[in-house]
Amino acid sequence: MKILVVGSGGREHAILWALQRTSARPLELLCAPGNAGIAEIARCVPIAATDVTALASLAEDERVDLTVVGGEAPLARGIVDEFTTRGLRIVGPAASAARLEASKVFAKEFMARHRVPTARFRVADSAEEAIAILRRGEFGGPEAPVVIKADGLAAGKGVVVARDRAEAERAVQELMVQRRLGAAAARVVIEEALEGREASVIFWTDGRAARLMPPARDHKRVGEGDTGPNTGGMGAVTGPDVLDPATRERVVRQTVEPTLEGLRAEGLEFRGVLYLGLVLTPEGPRVLEYNVRLGDPEAQAILVRLRSDLVAIFDAVAAGRLGETDVEWADGASACVVLAARGYPERVEMGAVIRGLKEAAEVSGVEIFHAGTERGPQGEWRTAGGRVLGVASAAPTLDQALARCYRAAERISWEGLHYRRDIGR
Ligand code: AMP
Ligand code: GLY
Numbered sequence: 039m040k041i042l043v044v045g046s047g048g049r050e051h052a053i054l055w056a057l058q059r060t061s062a063r064p065l066e067l068l069c070a071p072g073n074a075g076i077a078e079i080a081r082c083v084p085i086a087a088t089d090v091t092a093l094a095s096l097a098e099d100e101r102v103d104l105t106v107v108g109g110e111a112p113l114a115r116g117i118v119d120e121f122t123t124r125g126l127r128i129v130g131p132a133a134s135a136a137r138l139e140a141s142k143v144f145a146k147e148f149m150a151r152h153r154v155p156t157a158r159f160r161v162a163d164s165a166e167e168a169i170a171i172l173r174r175g176e177f178g179g180p181e182a183p184v185v186i187k188a189d190g191l192a193a194g195k196g197v198v199v200a201r202d203r204a205e206a207e208r209a210v211q212e213l214m215v216q217r218r219l220g221a222a223a224a225r226v227v228i229e230e231a232l233e234g235r236e237a238s239v240i241f242w243t244d245g246r247a248a249r250l251m252p253p254a255r256d257h258k259r260v261g262e263g264d265t266g267p268n269t270g271g272m273g274a275v276t277g278p279d280v281l282d283p284a285t286r287e288r289v290v291r292q293t294v295e296p297t298l299e300g301l302r303a304e305g306l307e308f309r310g311v312l313y314l315g316l317v318l319t320p321e322g323p324r325v326l327e328y329n330v331r332l333g334d335p336e337a338q339a340i341l342v343r344l345r346s347d348l349v350a351i352f353d354a355v356a357a358g359r360l361g362e363t364d365v366e367w368a369d370g371a372s373a374c375v376v377l378a379a380r381g382y383p384e385r386v387e388m389g390a391v392i393r394g395l396k397e398a399a400e401v402s403g404v405e406i407f408h409a410g411t412e413r414g415p416q417g418e419w420r421t422a423g424g425r426v427l428g429v430a431s432a433a434p435t436l437d438q439a440l441a442r443c444y445r446a447a448e449r450i451s452w453e454g455l456h457y458r459r460d461i462g463r
Contacts, residue, residue, distance in 0.1 A: 042068040045108025048409035048428040049334035056341040061349045075408020090117045097126045114140040129352045135306040138328040142227045143189045152300030156325045159229035165214040183231035190222030234319040247361035252276035254336040262460045269383040273461030274339040277371030277436040289323045335428045338374040342432040343367045371436035374428045375443045380454025382424035390452040392419040401446040404431045
């Protein structure tokens with residue numbers, strides 16, 4: 039069986055690794071465009087993840103049996119529609135359903151239509167309208183925190199949690215007048231700031247059945263103690279402390295089920311992975327965001343616990359047979375610690391020589407996923423991105439998983455390497 043994975047990060051490396059590790063049948067793995075670490079387990083083809091027509095032609099020429107999409111950009115561009123039109127089997131939502139992630143306005147209005155609990159919100163089409171909404175004080179007085187979100191995709195940079203109205207007004211200026219994110223902030227969502235622990239509930243769905251993955255928690259800020267700018271994610275954990283069974287039941291009933299019912303009611307085709315970013319408030323769970331894919335680095339922490347055949351799961355998702363498929367996980371917990379390059383998430387320094395990969399891989403129970411690496415002229419490993427490596431481990435307890443990750447991380451070095459030592463704390 040020939041499988042193509044679209045993307046080039048740690049998430050895609052983990053998906054390919056898990057496919058190979060869990061599959062009952064021999065696989066031929068392709069990745070577009072991939073990275074140097076991925077090239078150790080899959081044939082990488084230099085086609086950009088967003089070049090939807092070229093990817094469909096690749097799948098046709100190579101007679102790929104199944105394509106799995108890692109990130110949101112190709113989904114928003116309609117990769118699933120293009121593959122489906124050509125009769126190619128693919129896992130992921132159609133572009134119309136990928137709007138759950140690609141447009142915050144669409145997502146919020148969808149949640150409102152289908153009574154999925156979320157933060158109270160307004161939509162503004164101009165800076166004047168946004169400022170007027172803030173000054174009306176619907177989300178609290180001048181001293182109250184309030185959240186401004188760019189409508190479009192912004193690679194994690196589109197959300198400002200403002201401490202007070204002045205900061206919120208500055209965010210509106212930057213987003214809507216100075217256009218820091220371009221057209222992505224032509225509209226914004228303004229919403230109440232919620233407080234509570236966060237958790238990510240990610241599941242496979244074929245539009246009817248859902249199979250939950252272990253709930254995860256990520257660490258978005260670059261610095262220890264949740265300081266510094268937001269990143270794509272500096273680490274993630276799974277385990278019994280992330281979400282207790284009663285809250286998990288409540289999340290399924292109050293957020294997962296109405297979301298799936300809403301998709302069906304609106305005729306939105308969704309055969310893929312849906313990610314609910316939640317905040318657990320005293321009044322119950324609230325959905326902060328939808329993603330239409332696995333998280334990165336949540337995927338790395340989750341997939342090291344997978345026991346079932348991932349090919350069979352993706353196959354069942356694509357075929358609409360997920361209801362007949364069981365998914366099993368290793369008990370316990372897991373973690374992924376991201377090793378980043380100097381300057382990440384702002385001005386990233388690349389090309390540093392990476393040492394100690396082999397020694398780190400010898401730590402038992404650890405997997406090392408490549409997010410941004412390349413091979414130099416002598417075959418040496420070099421950094422080629424902001425997030426460079428993800429060190430992941432599953433173990434009976436979170437402490438054990440973290441200890442393994444950090445033992446391996448300590449063996450790796452390059453000029454400018456940094457990572458958080460408080461993942462899971
Ligand atoms: P999002 O991309 O919508 O998940 O937002 C990114 C991060 O901003 C979330 O993980 C939260 O930490 C924070 N955030 C988003 N919306 C809110 C909100 N309404 N109240 C408090 N924090 C929020
Ligand atoms: N780690 C957050 C995300 O993948 O969206």
